[in-house]
Amino acid sequence: MNNNAVTQKFLDFMHELFPNYAHLFTPEHLLYKIAATVTLIICAAITYYLVHKILQSRFITVLFKNTHNWDDVLLENGFFRRLGHLTPAIFIYLAAPLLFEKNPILLPLFLKGAQIYLVLFSIFAVYALLNTIEQLYNESKLAERAPITGFIQVSKLTFAIIAILLTVSLLIDKSPLLLLSGLTAIAAILLLIFKDTILGFVAGIQIAANRMFNTGDWIEMQAYNVDGEIKEIGLNVVKIQNWDKTIATLPTYTLTNEVIKNWQGMLRSGGRRIKRSIHIDVNSVGFCDQDMLDNLVNVRFIKPYLAEKLTELQQFHNDQDIDQNDLLNARRLTNIGTFRAYMTAYLQQHPQIAQHMTLMVRQKEPSEVGIPLEVYCFSRNKVWVEYEGIQADIFDHFFAIMPLFGLRLYQRISDQSKPG
Template identity: 25%
Template sequence: MTEDVPGVMMGFMENWQGLSGTWRVTLVVFVLVLMTAVTAFIVSRLVLWLERRFANTNNLWDDAFLHAVRKPAMGMVWLLGVYWAADAAYRYSEAEIFQANEHLLRLGFIWLLVWTLIGMIKQGEQLLSTPGKVQRPMDYTTVSAVSKLLRAVVIITAVLIFMQSLGYSISGVLAFGGVGGIAIGFAAKDLLANFFGGFIIHLDRPFKVGDWIRSPDRNIEGTVEHIGWRLTTIRTFDKRPLYVPNAAFTTIAVENPSRMSNRRISETIGIRYSDARQMAAVVAEIRTMLESHEAIDTSQTLIVNFLAFNASSLDIMIYAFTKTTEWVKFHEIKQDVLLRISQIVDSHGAEFAFPTSTLHVPDGIELSGLDQQGQTS
């Protein structure tokens, strides 16, 4: 069918005896390109109309499909139009440059198919990971990994089909790739290590995009922004981007505070030695306060005990967990708990201790330069 359109138009132009062959071909090519432009515009408008029409439906996959195929559909129209125009020019001039027209048409079809598939994969990635579009959005890290894998499969398959269309043997290409892969593996071992490191991250999922992570082995701490096949981008708390090769995560320990179930309050306070008689009452009231606090998780370990005789204080250990894991809210709760502890200590007539020193002077020794009130004379 693609070969008939230029022939029909050339046959129609044969009746125009007043025009030379060059002008006839030029007119045919002009008409074909003009028709292609008009058809591409109509197709674009039609797809946009369908997108608006299906935007009101509950099914979001049709929207994703139409958005993915709109530009490839226009590309298909232009591919056929240019092919027909080139075929008409070849029938008149028989130039060697137009002999590649058939190959370009096949390669163009493959390229448009790849463009469409990659567009659908990207649309599916956005659809599955956006909370407002689906009832149960999937984890972005998992969706991103699957999307990258599918795109890699599509591109590799397209490259092999391209080479087969150009006359190369796929079996020979694969054999060369097996031998060349060994050499490439030695030359790019760090790149491959990062690639497999990224694969392990996607497989084991020690963290995902949006998690706060840190490493006790390296100076790494921040929020994960992107997990690529070679690098993981982390936004530190001073808002600097930190790019970490994926291979590093296979050799270091990584903490993921974002997955903690509770946040811990662990404090040691000290009261004066002169307030030892109030110790039991203070400890009991602090424990009661924590057990009745609405933000403290009483199902977790809760400890309030007289801990030790310190150099200048009697120490009390306070150990509890909050229900929230939010950093800002946790500090608000901790502030409230510490203020309540201060009020409890004050209500029992006790005071917090601070470092002091007591000087014992043996009997019979007088300190010169001081009067009876202990002031300098």
């Protein structure tokens, strides 16, 4: 059926419906244009309503019935609802030439309007599809290794640019390729405007390719006072929830341009490091006298050490024919060395310390705040609260037992420095 036949049938219908105004219903008359426009819009609305009801009904769920939930996520993100908006645009695009064949004003208006409507809701449907892909991906285990939020945002930006080009080309009746070629003239301006977007996109590729960071990683950036968990890695910004529950937002490219400590390696390892020093007052350091040794020899943790060292010293004195009471020539145990051995033995017997990882107590260079004895070991428990409790218990014990070795903890103002 040609366009003239459709127009004539519509005119016949209007003549039967309004016989008293039949002489007004001609393709050139305003009344015809109004009636045809209203009819076209009503038919398009009915088409949309019917398609919308079908797409939103359980028919879609039954049609795509499977063990996965991707169809539910599509419905949740409005994919089918947005897809339904394409039908009135297609209907108007096909029906308008049948009713307005001889109208040089309304026909182009309806055609371009339908095309623009079609472009916009096609993009909206694509956005819903991309949101569905992102949501399903984030629910999978793959999201822990390679987040795709940045790539989804780049895809949305690309489709948005395409939609803008197509819309403008339809409005000015020019080829999209002609508009695209004109963009090269303002490339510098676009680069300036989209600088963060471009840098973020490149950073996102580096992060994904090298598996540098993932959502859920614990990172620390001292330059920005950031210490917390990555919540989202986007195209332009990365969101980090600090341990004080504040949210930090930084440009995505800072993840590749700045010095960042990623604690995820620690969480995947067998323990969490304890690295803390006890500062010994230099004035309290001395040799172990016999009374001290008699008290310490019964301490379970240090008993094997003392037995071995005393035997070694006795053998040395006998071999060198040295009197062990000779302060200048004899070798003697010091309270700080014995205490260091006790600390090591205590850690080696501690049930919460990872014995398969580095464990040592080392003496560092003396300074104006005393002689540091640094504990370097790893806690089996990596949970923050439990880790801090284990660390505190260990050092509480060391502080309390120090006087048995004749040692004092260094502090700038102490009871020993007070007069009287």
